[in-house]
Amino acid sequence: MSVRSATTRVLAAVTILFLLPTSGAAREPQTSAFDLDNGNAAIEIVIPAATGPLLSTLNPGDASLILRITTLTNNAWFDAIAPYHPMAVGVSSRLGRRPAAERATNRQRNIAILYASFHMFMNLLPQFREEWRAMLRSAGLDPDDRNRDLASPVGIGTRAAEAVIASRIHDGMNQLGDEGGRRYHRQPYADYLGYRPVNTAEVLRDPSRWQPDLVTSGNGVFRAQKFVTPQYGVTRPYSFRSPSQFHVPAPRNSDAARNPSGYRRQAEEVLRASANLTDVQKLSAEHFNNKLQSLPTTVIHLAETRQYTLDEFIFHEFLTNLAAFDAGIVVWHFKRRYDAVRPFSAIHYLYGDRYVRAWGGPGRGTVNDIRGAEWRSYLDTADHPEYPSGSAAFCAAHAEASRRFTGTDALGQSVTVASGASVVEPDVTPRSDTTLGPWPTWTQWARDCGLSRVWGGVHFQDAVTEGAALGARVGEYAFRFLSGHIQGRPPAPVAG
């Protein structure tokens, strides 16, 4: 079978009806027993088992939380297979070197990957204990095997996970909810930095600053957003020392007081995009908004066309996840510093009761008589300040790291969306099967990813430009970092 990205199955479960597969055969469900010698445990066992639990507790747009889970798990995979590689050394561990005979088939590495996954998930998502135990049993392995011998793949996988956990449990994200010395009623991933928005969902005191959006599932209960994990910006990166090494200029067009014309201009640009949305733009916005869809499908595509080995798959998978994870740290650092207004607030503020021309809601197309205060973005606005764009940075980091890993800008991916398969406008958009892309190069793909944030109405152009610039730089750092570990010469984190 062809090799697929580690997050593919997560994606497949949600979007199988949305994406017409480029390779039909690769999407057949796995029916036979898992082949430890020739299979890929990450793809065939771990990802399918993690799909349900992960999506039952997080949405595909919860980037900071999802990226940490995927990156740390990938980290454990990498450390679990490093001892079987001729040169590679673990990122969080030094678990020795196994004889070449043990890499004659995938068996030892698959077992190590499975135990590493089991222990990572027991740590990261312990509420699904029974699911993780069933995952190991489905591969014929014993969840109660407590072997810690470094001559055994069980021991190697177990200790790879232990090393990642020890290294990451207090990495700044507050996974345990114990930051600040909290003893009771701990809340995992709660903010401990005391971020306080200057605006509320009801009152825009300062039109330059971030305003929590109201969210509802349409049942009459409303909630106000809270900046998700502001401490992601002080979380320890893999590939550089500190986000303060990066320079991201202040968002001067979001300064309503000192730059009212720029403020209005960038809001008008978002309104214009809203009024002129094409099917391709709507679907591109949805595609790139789903982080479990846009990023991994490119890795699938390359894995299939380039026939990756098990090691190559783990390397590219970890590389792109850590590039995005590290880019997110820089993005969150500057989101917290600049605390910039989202388009919906600026448009409500500027136009109030006046009519604007804009998208009128699902299936209503463009309308001329919507009041500024009623405007909504095509995509839901995520729960963090606007500038710089996380998505633009993730795509740029992912693209640059992949370019360096493959040695070429060539991508050659396209995505076909079936008639009526839109998430925002189901049964309405697109009117007929529609192809996104094609993206011959990573450059074109990352460009559309960035533009789609303006089409979706959740970002101004400046946030996209700056997010992409910093993401590309992090992608380069991530590649240097991981290739050093693959070659057995781990570099010191880049100091800027």
Add this chain to the structure above:
Amino acid sequence: MSVRSATTRVLAAVTILFLLPTSGAAREPQTSAFDLDNGNAAIEIVIPAATGPLLSTLNPGDASLILRITTLTNNAWFDAIAPYHPMAVGVSSRLGRRPAAERATNRQRNIAILYASFHMFMNLLPQFREEWRAMLRSAGLDPDDRNRDLASPVGIGTRAAEAVIASRIHDGMNQLGDEGGRRYHRQPYADYLGYRPVNTAEVLRDPSRWQPDLVTSGNGVFRAQKFVTPQYGVTRPYSFRSPSQFHVPAPRNSDAARNPSGYRRQAEEVLRASANLTDVQKLSAEHFNNKLQSLPTTVIHLAETRQYTLDEFIFHEFLTNLAAFDAGIVVWHFKRRYDAVRPFSAIHYLYGDRYVRAWGGPGRGTVNDIRGAEWRSYLDTADHPEYPSGSAAFCAAHAEASRRFTGTDALGQSVTVASGASVVEPDVTPRSDTTLGPWPTWTQWARDCGLSRVWGGVHFQDAVTEGAALGARVGEYAFRFLSGHIQGRPPAPVAG
């Protein structure tokens, strides 16, 4: 089979393992086809069909939204059977009078109830269209039957629902999201009165006023509460003219500036309750917090012991729902006016970094070293200001209406909770099967309902006292209102 409350099945689906049935046989699933002549369509068809849809979009604690759905549906049932009663007249309709022969069995009334339910649900919860169509088909009825003839039960049920919808679609709750002339991106039940909390989830500017609580499902995503449906306080009641007819004194012990000793005293009372929680208190708090459990199980109990007819069941069911619905209108009116602080805010404010003695979280019992700022109530705090207590008012209205309907204070209910069946402390509480009550009288039941709000840490005593007082008064009004309609002499709404 014995008669059961209309909300019983809703309850049963969630709490079948929690409540040990007092009458085992009554809880057997319905396996045979529905008997139109002798069955009770509300209990056997409508409620089971509504269970899943309702609980997939609302929680059992979303009182304002749930009570309006149940009350309006009960209203349609009442209006659908009134033409078959010797004297009764509909609350929202005048659909004529049918010959006595048509009430020889339950057939005509059951058909009318089923079409009334179908059209109410299509209006109230239209996203579940297929479920409502299947509901009618399961009783052998045609969802496409458009008969509006008042000589037919199909026509009577259909027009009863139409009358309720016409009367209630703009009753103030903003069901369509169109209040304030909103044309695009309408949000059902959104606040249109412009309520703005003076405090935020992060900052308690005024310790006397309501502060939105932070909510999370433990996955790292946090949201701030928003006062749910403040417009419930301006929604049209059934049984009186206006909530301003009621007098509820200001919550003087919640005035931190002018009454600091009272403010501290009532917070200490909640802390003391938190430190001394017994299993019975914990489980009572959970029982009365679940509005789909505490209220309807009493009606089941009476329906079983008093062998209600179909009419009697519908009368008592509608009566208790409208009593609670109307009581909620008064409660919400005063919640908005007084905007009073919840216990968690007061305790965080008063004790901050100092240690208090209190409940330490699920399974941790009472602890001495929890900081004031870390304190949490045993129950989650609902998304509306504290004073007066909604639950105390619902229970008192329900109890008073039931006393008047049955002519006695006698209740005689008890509830047994199986070992480890606590929702807050699963597998831990209670240590052995535990009986709540027994409540020989409505008076004792309503008293425990009120006290349980202090045990649960979500209310101060004054809110309970005042909520119960106004609820009892509304219960009396509700009884007069409905008994007038049953006797064919509908009263003008009471003007205080």
